[in-house]
Amino acid sequence: MGTTIEITPQAASLSNEEILRYSRHLIMPEVGMEGQLKLKAARVLCIGAGGLGSPLALYLGAAGVGTLGIVDFDVVDYTNLQRQIIHSTADVGRKKLDSAADKLKAINPFVNVRKIETRLSSENALELFRDFDIIADGTDNFPTRYLVNDASVITGKPNVYGSIFRFEGQASVFATREGPCYRCLYPEPPPPGLVPSCAEGGVLGILPGLVGVIQATEVVKLILGIGDPLIGRLLLVDALGMKFRELKLRKNPECPVCGKNPSITKLVDYEEFCGIRGEEQAVETSTADIQVEELKRRLDKGDDIFVLDVREPHEYQICNIGGYLIPLGDLPKRVSELDSSREIVAHCRSGVRSAKAVDFLRQAGFKKVRNLAGGILAWADRVDPKMPKY
Amino acid sequence: MSKIHIPTPLRQYAGKQAVVDAKGGTVAEVLSSLVGQHPDLRRHLYTDEGKLRAFVNVYLNDEDVRYLQKEATAVKDSDSISIVPSIAGGSGWTEEWKDLRIVEWTRRRRACCCLSCG
Numbered sequence: 001m002g003t004t005i006e007i008t009p010q011a012a013s014l015s016n017e018e019i020l021r022y023s024r025h026l027i028m029p030e031v032g033m034e035g036q037l038k039l040k041a042a043r044v045l046c047i048g049a050g051g052l053g054s055p056l057a058l059y060l061g062a063a064g065v066g067t068l069g070i071v072d073f074d075v076v077d078y079t080n081l082q083r084q085i086i087h088s089t090a091d092v093g094r095k096k097l098d099s100a101a102d103k104l105k106a107i108n109p110f111v112n113v114r115k116i117e118t119r120l121s122s123e124n125a126l127e128l129f130r131d132f133d134i135i136a137d138g139t140d141n142f143p144t145r146y147l148v149n150d151a152s153v154i155t156g157k158p159n160v161y162g163s164i165f166r167f168e169g170q171a172s173v174f175a176t177r178e179g180p181c182y183r184c185l186y187p188e189p190p191p192p193g194l195v196p197s198c199a200e201g202g203v204l205g206i207l208p209g210l211v212g213v214i215q216a217t218e219v220v221k222l223i224l225g226i227g228d229p230l231i232g233r234l235l236l237v238d239a240l241g242m243k244f245r246e247l248k249l250r251k252n253p254e255c256p257v258c259g260k261n262p263s264i265t266k267l268v269d270y271e272e273f274c275g276i277r278g279e280e281q282a283v284e285t286s287t288a289d290i291q292v293e294e295l296k297r298r299l300d301k302g303d304d305i306f307v308l309d310v311r312e313p314h315e316y317q318i319c320n321i322g323g324y325l326i327p328l329g330d331l332p333k334r335v336s337e338l339d340s341s342r343e344i345v346a347h348c349r350s351g352v353r354s355a356k357a358v359d360f361l362r363q364a365g366f367k368k369v370r371n372l373a374g375g376i377l378a379w380a381d382r383v384d385p386k387m388p389k390y
Numbered sequence: 391m392s393k394i395h396i397p398t399p400l401r402q403y404a405g406k407q408a409v410v411d412a413k414g415g416t417v418a419e420v421l422s423s424l425v426g427q428h429p430d431l432r433r434h435l436y437t438d439e440g441k442l443r444a445f446v447n448v449y450l451n452d453e454d455v456r457y458l459q460k461e462a463t464a465v466k467d468s469d470s471i472s473i474v475p476s477i478a479g480g481s482g483w484t485e486e487w488k489d490l491r492i493v494e495w496t497r498r499r500r501a502c503c504c505l506s507c508g
């Protein structure tokens with residue numbers, strides 16, 4: 001295997017403290033002083049300090065990667081703690097960047113942590129990537145995945161990819177000169193709405209740990225130039241079966257970004273590419289919405305309102321407001337259970353699925369159907385604080 | 391009969407199985423046998439026009455069939471077929487695929503489908 005990247009050690013030697021800290025690396029011929037100096041000279045950009053980013057950054061920091069850039073503009077949420085192990089309970093409400101940087105410095109003060117508090121975009125990605133040697137993609141949405149891929153190919157930086165869903169994961173190394181890129185594997189994103197987040201699909205907390213450390217391993221291998229990196233290989237992780245399978249990835253000679261005649265040589269509008277440009281407005285301001293306070297007031301008054309709950313049965317068990325349960329996916333075939341002469345208020349967890357339900361019902365001829373804005377979460381916030389939130 | 395590996399998000403439409411046995415001499419026949427046994431899978435794998443969905447990759451053993459003979463690729467009994475979806479980190483395929491019809495319908499109307507909220 002040829003050299004994918006060449007990291008040139010900047011320092012001639014390590015301090016006594018560093019030698020002691022990294023002794024378990026130094027005594028291995030595969031690392032040694034030369035390898036540790038390469039780690040110290042390496043600059044790795046971690047996109048995301050969440051599920052995948054947590055173990056990734058922690059292990060790279062511990063390993064002695066000299067410069068760790070972290071890109072995240074989010075704030076630590078209580079629901080993150082189940083899997084985003086770089087953050088602790090005391091960090092809830094803090095910026096993820098600050099929380100992550102604190103933990104990294106505590107583990108290894110020799111690491112230079114660069115906090116990049118920005119939403120990665122076509123305007124800033126290329127300039128940012130040029131300052132680093134390797135990109136580690138720990139994002140959670142398709143537009144950013146494609147953006148990171150394209151920017152990695154254009155700037156010539158390997159993209160160590162990991163992704164997870166529930167209890168399954170994927171890992172690979174994209175965007176090397178000889179190897180494929182993300183678009184070689186997935187030329188097109190799925191249509192929007194087919195790809196919900198952890199909040200909708202759920203994820204086994206340990207899974208990003210498993211996959212994130214695989215990513216960290218690949219980063220270290222690339223820096224040291226040892227082992228067989230996952231170039232041209234897609235590792236499939238099935239945590240429930242504890243099975244690891246591997247599929248061959250080919251570089252697509254017609255790939256619009258990394259192929260022989262690339263048609264994409266600059267960054268594009270990725271939200272438009274993924275089909276979600278201009279759609280953000282629809283859910284926010286809609287005359288089909290009803291606020292939780294108004295629903296509560298009208299139900300208390302005894303108004304005849306049919307509350308339709310379009311969540312899943314297991315969500316209904318967590319909490320409910322006594323609605324009639326028809327999961328969104330079953331709505332088309334169970335629509336006959338609804339009476340279009342009655343006023344219907346549809347709700348889900350946060351208002352997204354129920355907005356789809358309302359659209360569907362309106363097209364099906366239901367005139368008196370509205371969406372509970374903010375869903376049962378808003379109900380728990382503003383009407384019934386005793387209701388659990390999830 | 392060859393084996394088909396079913397990715398997590400589709401297992402609920404394949405009787406919760408991770409691996410399904412299917413008959414057929416080509417990839418097309420094997421997938422057809424699969425959706426014949428589990429009809430709910432059809433709309434998740436194929437568009438209304440009967441084409442394999444663009445973000446679904448099919449592998450014969452460890453090779454992407456796009457680089458073989460696509461759906462005409464020959465399949466032996468000892469072979470295994472894998473269906474490999476694109477997943478996006480914290481996001482991914484999910485049981486929301488069962489509301490594919492609603493989503494496809496709303497997509498045509500460019501309704502909002504926020505990727506990262508629940």
